[in-house]
Amino acid sequence: QQQVKQSPQSLIVQKGGISIINCAYENTAFDYFPWYQQFPGKGPALLIAIRPDVSEKKEGRFTISFNKSAKQFSLHIMDSQPGDSATYFCAATTASGGSYIPTFGRGTSLIVHP
Amino acid sequence: NAGVTQTPKFRVLKTGQSMTLLCAQDMNHEYMYWYRQDPGMGLRLIHYSVGEGTTAKGEVPDGYNVSRLKKQNFLLGLESAAPSQTSVYFCASSHIAGQVSYEQYFGPGTRLTVT
Numbered sequence: 001q002q003q004v005k006q007s008p009q010s011l012i013v014q015k016g017g018i019s020i021i022n023c024a025y026e027n028t029a030f031d032y033f034p035w036y037q038q039f040p041g042k043g044p045a046l047l048i049a050i051r052p053d054v055s056e057k058k059e060g061r062f063t064i065s066f067n068k069s070a071k072q073f074s075l076h077i078m079d080s081q082p083g084d085s086a087t088y089f090c091a092a093t094t095a096s097g098g099s100y101i102p103t104f105g106r107g108t109s110l111i112v113h114p
Numbered sequence: 115n116a117g118v119t120q121t122p123k124f125r126v127l128k129t130g131q132s133m134t135l136l137c138a139q140d141m142n143h144e145y146m147y148w149y150r151q152d153p154g155m156g157l158r159l160i161h162y163s164v165g166e167g168t169t170a171k172g173e174v175p176d177g178y179n180v181s182r183l184k185k186q187n188f189l190l191g192l193e194s195a196a197p198s199q200t201s202v203y204f205c206a207s208s209h210i211a212g213q214v215s216y217e218q219y220f221g222p223g224t225r226l227t228v229t
Contacts (some may be wrong), residue, residue: 009154034217043118043204043220044157089156100145100210101172102218106156 003027004092006105019077023090025072030092034102035064035075038087047088048075051081054079080112115140118221120205126227127195135190135224137205145208146188147172147218148180150201157204163188164210195228202226 005024013019023033033051050057050064050073057064063076077084087109091102121136137146149162159172161180169180177199179191192199197215202225208217 006156036218036220041223042205043222044218045220046217049217100208101147101159102160104157106154 004090004105006090006108009106011111012105013080013110015082015112015114017080017112019035019080019084019110020074021088021110021114022072022074023092023105024070024072024090025066025103027092027094027103028071029094030103031095032093033064033066034091034093035062036089036091037059038089038107040086044089077110079111080110082114085110085112104109108112115199117141118205118207118219120198120203120221120224122224123222124131124225126229127192128229129196131195132191132193133195133226134192135203135205135226137188137190137207137221138186139205139207139219140186140187140208141207141219143187143207143209143219144185145210146182146191147206147208148178148188150174150199151199151204151223160190160203197228200226200228 035047035049036044038044061078066073087107089107090105093102118139147162149157158174163169163182166185181189202223205221208218209216
């Protein structure tokens with residue numbers, strides 16, 4: 001059972017375009033929603049994260065939109081650049097029960113064409 | 115700070131051989147994790163540890179064992195390697211404070227091939 005569903009699996013965008021990756025979750029106890037960026041041959045690294053008390057968080061060209069009632073959150077990359085080409089993972093974590101184990105989506109491979 | 119380091123970076127094993135992957139972190143993090151990454155499957159949790167001397171099973175623990183004798187180290191063992199364990203293995207660590215969890219810091223990965 002997949003608790004965090006991520007889509008699309010792959011995404012191709014032209015330079016300057018907007019990249020949008022979506023995630024949906026089921027467990028309403030999740031309270032921390034990070035996005036990780038992974039370049040080929042490297043480990044994932046935190047890109048941006050949000051907690052459910054806000055509906056949007058922006059850091060530079062990267063924005064998380066969070067819809068608590070729909071149990072969905074998405075990553076928007078504005079003015080996408082070839083250097084943004086990477087795999088992106090959404091995740092969700094809850095402190096419920098004393099466990100802080102993240103549940104990851106399956107990842108989205110983003111290619112930004114010059 | 116080196117962050118999270120993993121040893122070795124690459125390894126080729128024959129079926130039935132054993133090996134240990136070493137993860138070390140210098141951030142004094144309580145939690146440590148071992149994941150495997152396979153194409154289209156994302157990151158799947160193998161085992162994790164919430165502190166020195168404690169370990170717990172994750173989503174895909176079969177065929178693996180772990181130990182955390184020191185807070186900074188987390189070892190992943192394969193007792194009898196199988197081709198299905200061919201994967202890229204990532205170690206991660208994170209800091210927990212009260213009821214708040216923070217980001218995971220990942221190592222650079224170990225690419226393991228079992229023939």
